[in-house]
Amino acid sequence: MNKVSVVGAQTPMRPQPPRHRRASDFPPARPPEPLQPPAPARTAPSFERDVMLGLSLPHKAIPSTWLYDHRGSELFEQITQLDEYYPSRNETRILERCAAQIAEAAGPHSVVIELGSGSSRKTRLLLAALDAPQAYLPIDISEQFLAESVAGLPSLFAGLRVLPVVADFSRLDSLPELALLGGDHGRRVVFFPGSTIGNFTPDEAVGLLTRIGLAVGPDALLIVGADTTQDPAVLIPAYDDRDGVTAAFNLNLLERINRELGADFSLTAFRHEARFNAEQQRVEMHLVSNYTQRVTVCGHPFQFAMGESIHTESAYKHSLLKFQHLAARAGWSHRQLWMDGQSRFAVHVLEPSRPAARPRERNVIFR
Numbered sequence: 001m002n003k004v005s006v007v008g009a010q011t012p013m014r015p016q017p018p019r020h021r022r023a024s025d026f027p028p029a030r031p032p033e034p035l036q037p038p039a040p041a042r043t044a045p046s047f048e049r050d051v052m053l054g055l056s057l058p059h060k061a062i063p064s065t066w067l068y069d070h071r072g073s074e075l076f077e078q079i080t081q082l083d084e085y086y087p088s089r090n091e092t093r094i095l096e097r098c099a100a101q102i103a104e105a106a107g108p109h110s111v112v113i114e115l116g117s118g119s120s121r122k123t124r125l126l127l128a129a130l131d132a133p134q135a136y137l138p139i140d141i142s143e144q145f146l147a148e149s150v151a152g153l154p155s156l157f158a159g160l161r162v163l164p165v166v167a168d169f170s171r172l173d174s175l176p177e178l179a180l181l182g183g184d185h186g187r188r189v190v191f192f193p194g195s196t197i198g199n200f201t202p203d204e205a206v207g208l209l210t211r212i213g214l215a216v217g218p219d220a221l222l223i224v225g226a227d228t229t230q231d232p233a234v235l236i237p238a239y240d241d242r243d244g245v246t247a248a249f250n251l252n253l254l255e256r257i258n259r260e261l262g263a264d265f266s267l268t269a270f271r272h273e274a275r276f277n278a279e280q281q282r283v284e285m286h287l288v289s290n291y292t293q294r295v296t297v298c299g300h301p302f303q304f305a306m307g308e309s310i311h312t313e314s315a316y317k318h319s320l321l322k323f324q325h326l327a328a329r330a331g332w333s334h335r336q337l338w339m340d341g342q343s344r345f346a347v348h349v350l351e352p353s354r355p356a357a358r359p360r361e362r363n364v365i366f367r
């Protein structure tokens, strides 16, 4: 049964937004068949490949994961402190009010698994509310971020086992680290705050939540923070703030390409733009060419028309119903949800769907 509650400073979560094509998307290896083309190589994500491919598309686009180099991560932290960027603030307020009820659902001795790391304030809020949590497993691709985000935890939470997992959670399909804990522990609680789910396309989000469900097993609890806002008057300033921090965050990608791939982007020849795509219900970030120009990347020329853009990020804004539908496709049912007083942000608490509890499908007979 769904329960909706309305409640009414923040710290960021370091996101690992999706890559559009992953090695794990390819079918598992099979014995070679002589007349078939070779199986695609299982390659690690590559900045050069994604940039060269993305700039060759008819609608130029680069996966948002590459926005987060060291400087990009710093700028994102600054974004989360901005007046205009309500998601982190609203989510923290919700968690302050609902953590005790989440703790009740989790029960004692839970194991907290966080997708991404760095949202230390929100993590601490949750850990402090839980009844004797047994272990905390933050999963992040950056060893350095993991180390920083867990640094103070053992002194704050005596008896908590902290097991950082260096991995890209968007590709995760098993979590062998859980076996290290033995069988004597409470519920597994997956914590996925920050609306990072919105940086995945709906199909990618279903894939991710499905894989997480398989990795954590049948008695888990999943807590997801998701932005529900649809009003462009709120969204556009949140993604195009008056101090230009989000613009600097977006343009930093061009600096990164210049530095790491020997390109010659002029940072004044492109401008940041945030657009609300009402049909897709998402905010898009673009880098728009101020005039016709040619840019060289890795020795390869790319032509830009005036006004042509590189699409650098999508942030999907899921209504409550849409999110519930998406979660159901991934095998999760709603247990509870909370929203802030402005109805801009939702914290969803989900449990694995139990086949026995599902209503039976009606047969359809065409006459």
Ligand code: AVI
Pocket (backbone or CB within 6 Å): 015, 079, 087, 194, 195, 196, 197, 198, 199, 238, 239, 246, 313, 314, 315
């Ligand atoms: C990380 N992610 C949830 C942020 C968002 O709101 O989509 C990234 C961001 N991009 C610009 N501002 C914030």
